[in-house]
Amino acid sequence: MAVIDNTLLSQAKKLLVMSPFALGDFLYIKTFLEALKQQYPQLQIDIWLDDDRNDKQAWRLARSHIMQQWIEAEAAFGNMWGCCDSVAQQQRQIAQAAQQNYDIVVTLPQSRGKRYLSLARQIAPNALLVAGPCQSWMARMFGFWFYRKANARFSPDITLLPQEHHITDRYYQWAHGIFGIELSGSALLPRLRPSIQHLTAAKQWLQQHFPAQTGPLIFLNHLSTDHRRDWNLTQLFELINRLNQLQQSRFILNVTGEKQAEVQQAVAQLPAAMQQRIAVFTVTGHFFELPAMIASSDLVISVETSIMHFAGALHVPLIALMRQRKPYWAPPRSELSSVIYAADNGYVSDISVQQVMDVIAQRSLFRATND
Numbered sequence: 001m002a003v004i005d006n007t008l009l010s011q012a013k014k015l016l017v018m019s020p021f022a023l024g025d026f027l028y029i030k031t032f033l034e035a036l037k038q039q040y041p042q043l044q045i046d047i048w049l050d051d052d053r054n055d056k057q058a059w060r061l062a063r064s065h066i067m068q069q070w071i072e073a074e075a076a077f078g079n080m081w082g083c084c085d086s087v088a089q090q091q092r093q094i095a096q097a098a099q100q101n102y103d104i105v106v107t108l109p110q111s112r113g114k115r116y117l118s119l120a121r122q123i124a125p126n127a128l129l130v131a132g133p134c135q136s137w138m139a140r141m142f143g144f145w146f147y148r149k150a151n152a153r154f155s156p157d158i159t160l161l162p163q164e165h166h167i168t169d170r171y172y173q174w175a176h177g178i179f180g181i182e183l184s185g186s187a188l189l190p191r192l193r194p195s196i197q198h199l200t201a202a203k204q205w206l207q208q209h210f211p212a213q214t215g216p217l218i219f220l221n222h223l224s225t226d227h228r229r230d231w232n233l234t235q236l237f238e239l240i241n242r243l244n245q246l247q248q249s250r251f252i253l254n255v256t257g258e259k260q261a262e263v264q265q266a267v268a269q270l271p272a273a274m275q276q277r278i279a280v281f282t283v284t285g286h287f288f289e290l291p292a293m294i295a296s297s298d299l300v301i302s303v304e305t306s307i308m309h310f311a312g313a314l315h316v317p318l319i320a321l322m323r324q325r326k327p328y329w330a331p332p333r334s335e336l337s338s339v340i341y342a343a344d345n346g347y348v349s350d351i352s353v354q355q356v357m358d359v360i361a362q363r364s365l366f367r368a369t370n371d
């Protein structure tokens with residue numbers, strides 16, 4: 001039986017889901033929230049993204065802004081509340097959210113769970129408050145006290161999942177256990193839908209940056225938010241050189257805004273013939289610029305970030321470079337995807353260029369050339 005009764009969901013008007021979703025998290029959880037909206041069309045589903053850090057870190061606020069753009073473009077969702085840069089801004093945001101008079105609030109924080117429950121009660125003192133899974137040691141040791149502000153809680157049992165399960169299985173366990181959502185098979189897998197506008201803009205960008213070059217378009221992402229998941233720039237350039245020897249290609253180097261100048265300077269040190277086949281890309285206007293560029297590519301090679309999940313959702317051939325720490329975060333298995341794991345729980349940078357070349361030699365991963 002689900003934590004939230006079907007009758008309550010049928011009568012409720014507003015639901016707030018609170019979690020500091022990263023891009024990859026949201027890609028997978030939105031499948032189940034969309035299913036919830038389809039089953040209960042009267043239900044307004046709002047998202048609280050604020051991670052309760054209240055600082056001015058540029059990458060954090062930029063990611064939140066991109067997430068808000070994405071959520072705004074998805075028909076299933078209503079309001080979204082992004083990351084704040086100060087306590088004063090957060091208090092204003094809490095007051096705005098409180099005006100919604102939510103019937104149900106669900107927290108899915110993984111960490112900082114006690115603080116999320118406190119924020120939830122400030123926003124909706126009379127709502128049904130359901131606490132999702134939290135990995136905090138305090139939650140495990142002092143459960144009754146930790147969850148005292150919640151009306152109910154959901155504790156997933158990972159042991160019920162197959163040994164080689166995927167992150168979609170975990171999120172489905174949450175959605176089924178909390179809301180009673182029923183999905184199976186391919187319906188569990190995420191989807192992305194770049195608009196014609198963004199796909200056209202991507203084509204124009206490519207024509208501008210590769211006016212005379214042809215060949216397969218390869219989207220490369222070597223950086224993450226954790227150095228243990230990064231590939232080195234020297235490895236990236238060696239891969240580009242070797243792929244070009246295999247077949248003349250065009251290469252998009254995806255970076256975040258704060259890394260753009262650094263990578264562009266490094267590219268400028270390469271031989272001129274190599275530079276002509278490389279373009280550095282970063283999102284400058286809207287989130288869907290990124291999925292549109294991935295969808296325009298013939299192959300994606302990425303370290304373990306949201307990029308590899310977007311490639312899977314867009315059905316673009318993919319080589320993912322990962323650590324062995326959380327294999328359930330690997331892209332869903334398909335004929336289009338390959339995963340290379342670092343040996344002996346090492347860092348992603350321990351994966352060699354030769355290993356990537358070996359996978360390319362073993363599998364035909366290029367789609368028809370987008371000249």
